[in-house]
Amino acid sequence: MSVREAQEVLKLYFGYDKFRPGQEEIISNVLAKKDTIVLMPTGGGKSICYQVPGLVMPGLCVVVSPLIALMKDQVEALLGNGVNAGYLNSSQSSKEQQLIEQQCFDGRLKMLYVSPEKLLSAGFFSFLKRLQVNLFAIDEAHCISAWGHDFRPEYLQLKNLKLQFPEIPVIALTATADKLTQRDIQTQLYLENPRVFSSSFDRPNIYLQVQPGQKRMEAILDFLEDRPFQPGIIYCLSRKATESLAQKLKEKGYNADYYHAGLSAKDRDKVQERFLQDNVQIMCATIAFGMGIDKSNVRWVIHYNLPKNLESYYQEIGRAGRDGAAAEALLFHSLADVMTLRDIITQGDNSKEQALSLAKLDRMQQYAESTSCRRKTLMHYFGEEFPRDCGHCDICDHPPTSFNGTELAQKILSAVARTKETIASAQVVDILRGSRNQMSLAKGYDKLKTFGVGRDLPPLEWQRYIHQLINQGLLEVAYDEHGALKLTKGSQDILFNGKKVELVKFQAVNPKEEKERAAKGKxxxxxxxxxxxxxxxxxxxxxxxxxxxxxxxxxxxxxxxxxxxxxxxxxxxxxxxxxxxxxxxxxxxxxxxxxxxxxxxxxxxxxVKLKGATHLLTYEALKQGKSPEEISVERQLQLVTIFSHIATLFQQGYDVDLKPFLSESEYTRVHQAIVETGCTSAMKPIFEHLDCQIDYFKIRLALARFNKETATV
The missing domain is CATH 1.10.150.80 (HRDC domain)
Structure with a gap:
């Protein structure tokens, strides 16, 4: 058994000419029948490390996997590649399991996936001893460690594999394991002098960016406009937020749905399956989503809220670009999210756990507010040397420039001091901007010397400078006082001792440059x-x-x-x-x-190239007998945009028939709603007036007909 045979198997069954970095060395170690531990990021090609040697060596490779949905996907992928594979788990009937077991006896299977429960069930080891097993692969091996983030007690019994089958090599694989967990994997599995292969945890195909959380919905719609039809996940902190966001996206014409632990198991499976089948483009979900799927073509992940720690963030963005193609991770960050998370963390009783969780949240916040290469910050957190800037994140694309920000800092600190350190950052910005809102007038803030001294800067810029002062230790946040800002010893030096402050100025991203960047890799x-x-x-x-x-x-x-x-x-x-x-x-x-x-x-x-406006291109396609759905796919435009073109064409007098898309009874109902609401352009009031029973695109068409008819009266 040689590496050459492994390369032939790689080409024959998987269609690749060469291994990814690190894979060949791992496979050579397994072919030498040595125990192996593999630490490799999601999407790095872990499965090839046991599938190829399992196919090269005579006999059957047994893969232990805790995720039933993922197991099913892996087997279907292998079958599609011409590999005889099967699985045994609790989702099957006893008859189905007997059929798979008989295929094993007949020597017809090369790869057998089993759940840990099935592996440890009565009589299963006796069954395995009657087969020619060539390798045991333990996927998600971090589950064996109580120190791991997804500990499963049943994994502790996997040590019996080495006790019962001492001659058969074991390969343990995981995407997330610190040094403590690595040692635990080796000890708990009784591995014999295993070689540990640790690949870089960098996912260079994922573009990293962070945006302020003040106008999230607007930013998401801008983001999606440049990425038609690309599947993606939006992670939210609450169940309610997933439902609300999915509804808003639907109203804008996007194919979105939501997923959270509050749904029944049947509904969760249904929604997940629709996403896997590309019947849902956008999944708005809590972190409960994504653990058991292997959807390789997720092109982007958005974090609507700040995650609790960088481990969660890394794992969740890792669900994008598993196929190695270009992908993106967009994180929204606000101080309000930090305060919400701190409240959640401090509700627990274990002070030691609280302290650790709060420290991790601080590191997450520092990443979000970083003024240097994001990938470098992320890799350093996981203990990996990353000496250069990545050139593939928002900071590298638009490096901020520092300047003498002493005067700005003094204005901020003065506002905090004059309000006796009792207000949060949003109110500080209102004072600096001279906002004559109810609180400012009621508390007499409009009489302060600092009131209105910062009218020349937008609110968002002031917020960023406040965040920088917090990161520099020049301000503290009293989370137990509703986020009130407090001065520090360093603040006194700035206000009274002439100490200088360097701040970083963020340049607004040029929309044209952002569109060009979004096109990279396409x-x-x-x-x-x-x-x-x-x-x-x-x-x-x-x-x-x-x-x-x-x-x-x-x-x-x-x-x-x-x-x-x-x-x-x-x-x-x-x-x-x-x-x-x-x-x-x-x-x-x-x-x-x-x-x-x-x-x-x-x-x-x-x-016969048509020259003209974009809606005229839609008109030409309609004349060819194409449906709006077909035009949407062909032109890479959202379906709601195509219907908007149809409405425009109708109003402009083109020969367009609205009847296939809008019945007379539907028009009568919308017509009445237009009259009752008085809205002749805005669709949302009409949609709500109709109890959300008529789709937005029908309302758009009805408005076109109504405006055309009333214009000719």
Whole structure:
């Protein structure tokens, strides 16, 4: 058994020409039948480290996995690659389990996934001893450690593997384990002098950025506008926030849903399955979501609220870009979130745990307010040397410049001092900006010398300077006094002893530069971009026919390469990274025919190129008999935008029939609501007046008809 055989298996079953960094050395160690511990980030290719040697060595590889949904996905992916695989867990009937066990006896399976409960059930070790097991792979190995973040007591019994099968090598794999947990894995599994392979925890394909939390909804809509059809997750702190945000996104025409622990198990499974099948684009969720899924084409993760610690943040952003293609992580940060989290943490009884949790929250806040490379800050937290700036985060793209901020600091500190250190940052900003609100007038703040001295700066900029003073130890936050700001010894030096303060000025991101950055990693060739969307729809249709997740057909990285290279022969298609022989036999000719048809149609379209406004392009597509849904996919625009085009075309007098989309009875109801509310442009009051029973796009069409009819009266 050699590395050459491993490379042949990699190409034959997985379609890759070479291993990722670190994989080859790990596989060599396993092939030498030595115990192995693998620390590798999510999306780093851990499964290849046991799947390849398991296929090279004669016999059966047994994989222990605690996540049933993930187990099912892994087996379906292997079957799609031509590997005989199966699983045994509590979701199956006894008859189904007997069938899998018989396949093991017959030597027909190469990979068997089992839950820890099944592995430790009565008689299962006797069953395994009748088979030729070549390797035990323990996935999510951190579950064995009480120090790990996801401790599972049943994992402690896995030590019996080494006691019962001392000659069979064990590979333990995890994406998150500190040194204490690593030692625990080795001890609890009774591993014999295992080699520990630790890959970099950097996920270079994920772009990191942080934005202030004051206008989150507006920022999210801007973000989504430039990323049509890209699947993503928005993590929220509360269940209510997930439901509210999903509803707001739906009202804006986005395909969104929500997930939290308050839903029934049946509803959670249903929502999760819809997301896996690409039938839901945006999932608004609490941290309960994502633990048991392996959706490789999540293109972005947004944190609506600040996470409790950097471990959670790292794990959650790791659900984006698991296929290695470009992905993004956007974090919103506000002092209000920090205060909410501190309140949650301090409700517990264990003072030691509280102190640790509060310290971790402080580190999370420092990351959010960092003025240096975000990736460097993140990697250093996990104990990994990262000597250079990453060049792939918002700070690296728009490095802040420092300046002498002594005068600004004095204004802030003076406002805090003159209000006797009793108010929070928002009120300090109101005083500096001269806001004549109820509190300022009632408390007499408008009489202070500092009232209005900072009218020249926007509120957000003042908030950022206050955060910097807190980080520099020049202000403290009294969380037990509703976030009141307190002066420190350093504050006195600034106010009375002439000490200088360096502050960092954040430049507002240029919208044009942001759009250009969002396009990084995307194909700049319009033809390839259009073909990618065409093939993406084909992939979804094929997946639905087979009852599997779309990324199990081809992941986004492979699909993007197909769109760029446009292979039209078997050798060309097999040269695409991620296309194995079994995948070609299932899908190759279907995709080649789709590419040829698309290119033929594109050629005809190029001959009659339409010049004009964007809604006129929609008009041309409608004349060709295409549905709004088809135009939405073809033009990479949200469906609500297409209906807006239809409404505009109708009002401008083009030959557009609204009846297929808006019945007469629906128009009558909306017409009455328009009259009763007096709204002839805003849709939300009409939507609410109708008890949310008529979709926004129908209201938009009805408004177009109403305004056209009343204009001609």
């Amino acid at each position: 194909n700049r060739n319009p033809l390839a971009t259009a073909l990618f969307e065409h093939l993406r729809q084909l992939r979804k249709d094929l997946a639905q026919e087979r009852g599997i997740a779309p990324y199990l057909v081809f992941n986004d990285n492979t699909l993007q390469e197909i769109a760029e290279e446009r292979p039209t022969s078997k050798p060309a298609f097999l040269s695409i990274s991620g296309v194995a022989q079994a995948k070609y036999e299932q899908y190759g000719e279907i995709f080649i025919n789709a590419i040829l048809t698309f290119l033929s149609q594109q050629s005809k379209a190029e001959q």
